[in-house]
Amino acid sequence: MAKIAYILLCHKDPDAVIRQAERLTAVGDYMAIHFDASASAADYAQITAALEGNPNITFPRKLIRCGWGEWSLVQATIDTLNAAMESFPRATHFYLMSGDCMAIKSAEYAHQFLDDNDTDFIESVDFFESDWIKTGWKEERLIYRHWFNERTQRKRFYAMFDVQKRLGLTRKIPADLQVQIGSQWWCLRRRTVEALITFTRKRRDVMRFFRSTWIPDETFFQTLVRHLVPEGEISNRSLTFLLFTDYGMPVTFYNDHYDLLLSQDYLFARKISPEALDLKRRLGLLYSARGVQFQISNEGGSLFKFLTARGRIGRRFATRFWETEASLGRERELLIVIAKKWHVAKRVLERMRQVTNLPAIDFLFSEEDTPLPDLGGIQTTLEKRTRHRRALMRMLYDYYDSARLIVCMDTSNLDLLNDFASDRAQVRMLEIECSLTDTYLTGHAMRIGLAGDQTSQETLSRLLPTIRADMLHEVDLIRDAQFQNYTYLSEYADTETNTAALARFLTVSDDKARAIAQTDNLFAD
Structure with missing residues (x-):
């Protein structure tokens, strides 16, 4: 029977983190928690104190200051994976999730699902051939070095890019890698994580490359899993249900989305609104429930597009x-x-x-x-x-x-x-x-x-x-x-x-x- 070690990346709401950890470990699963080092130290102390006596919970030795688009997110994930690998030798799967995620299936269903599907679940498509990146930089993410945070050090970020571009200071992608891209949220088998950790220790050239790649959390694991695992053992999808608006912002789920979420062919959903107290309560009870039958219709994505498109009917009078x-x-x-x-x-x-x-x-x-x-x-x-x-x-x-x-x-x-x-x-x-x-x-x-x-x-x-x-x-x-x-x-x-x-x-x-x-x-x- 599958036993899941959840890799939780979070930076806020310690009460919700504690409840999430207690719920997911109550049925015998495990959790390794990374709390952003740039967040409140008092909040982290509250989390560690509340969960100290739980043998199914661990923390990485060092906390990383995480920033959007930076290598720090990948490093935090690797450190937390290492902690989980050492602490939970019986874990068969490692599931990356955020503090905004909640289970939309029972543990009984999730374990059986993973037993029935001996694959790694990770969205992983060709970086250059796919249309995963809709707008903005594509090749520039890889061939130039990015040392500064685009959001907090914007002037330095673009100044460094302009200098490299003007002087033609491009770099080559490691010759044996075919760069892939996909969702940050994945579920990997233990043997895949072992191979991945071994690879990171041997291939310092690859680690140097990704450390200065822009938004590496969308490419690092996606590329290495494809490099290390046969095609037939990869399911090219995430097990976390998430939607994006026309503006590229993640959709937030509320109390009246309970039935919709349960009918999707996923194990978790992101993002759950902090104000959706009833939804959180019902989903919290669901994970430990037994004998629950789920009717999978999986219409969430197309239904969202259909309903949000209604009312946007415009008429164009002038010729193009x-x-x-x-x-x-x-x-x-x-x-x-x-x-x-x-x-x-x-x-x-x-x-x-x-x-x-x-x-x-x-x-x-x-x-x-x-x-x-x-x-x-x-x-x-x-x-x-x-x-x-x-x-x-x-x-x-x-x-x-x-x-x-x-x-x-x-x-x-x-x-x-x-x-x-x-x-x-x-x-x-x-x-x-x-x-x-x-x-x-x-x-x-x-x-x-x-x-x-x-x-x-x-x-x-x-x-x-x-x-x-x-x-x-x-x-x-x-x-x-x-x-x-x-x-x-x-x-x-x-x-x-x-x-x-x-x-x-x-x-x-x-x-x-x-x-x-x-x-x-x-x-x-």
Whole structure:
């Protein structure tokens, strides 16, 4: 059975540290605590006095003054790991955590999970090939030496960087290392930690390199674990659930997040609000509980993005600067099919192709794998298609040698609709109105990651009205825009009404329009 030694890095709230240590060691696990040397000495004395008699708790011999982005965070972790290795020979796993973390599973579940998964859990992706770093420095973190703290010694930090850059004083990465990057929070097996500690004592060149690397807590362990452990023994993920806002700040969890946290496929969560007293109480009781069954739906990340995005609906009226005077052409006609149910829209589009022989393209601004001809690279990604949409459309007209073109768009693409509606080309729009049943909405929630196979019916019953309202809101915004040449193909209308709508949209005879409207199972899910 797995026995976990928790490596706790903390710098505040001694009462919370004491409670956390007592909870996690009460079931037989261990903890090594590093308290930042730059924090209150009185707080550290309070922690050591309260936990002195607990044989499952230890402290490193020396405390380090820690600073964000510095090597000090890695050194503190290594020292605390060494203390845990010496004090707890029966520990099978070492779990790095902060004072803001709390368990979201029971010890019984955590131990069984680690027994069933004989791997190291650490997010570790290629430093140069991945997009883990979204903005700011990348290569500069490694090839220049960083001796000062960017936050507390900002002038020195950037002055030293500028001098090195101006004089070309770059350095080489150790030849046998492929630098990796990932989350600071990991869970490693004992044999991996033993190999890692041995490596740090032998490879002084590697230690010198990382000591002057910027933000090494995101690269040091991630690189060495990949260097020392076979690929098949690494799970490229953290076991600590954390989310970040659009501004790069960690999301804080409160009392009403209890059910959400328990349903995530993680053992711990970060950050728990200091004011979330009820959440802390319930999670504290959870770790020692037995026989608890967890329904893992794992929709937390996608649900957070969905809910925070609501209300940020903006409309862009002016053309982008690279699209000025970039009209599709007065002589051309753009026919836009608007739908939320993509499978219905694709069925309608296929019938339009068959009946009218017009070129018709599925959701080219929403689906990466929409079949498109080679247009010199502009078609390769959704980002490129959207950014250069008018150029893309002109190239499609030329490719198909047609003055008329049909495309599909999602109801969320209001910006695109506004943009194309302002073009000199003749633009017609056909909204496909479909019923939004609970069955369809449940499937939609699962497809986009808002729900999983194990999501409870209670959770779904709260989520589905929000999704339905969101979809209807998108349609309302489109209708409020009052586009010209706008018509409806409706699941609720009779064949003749839909025939008339299709005839207006496609400017074809009633016979051809009726052939489309009478298609079997046209609106079927």
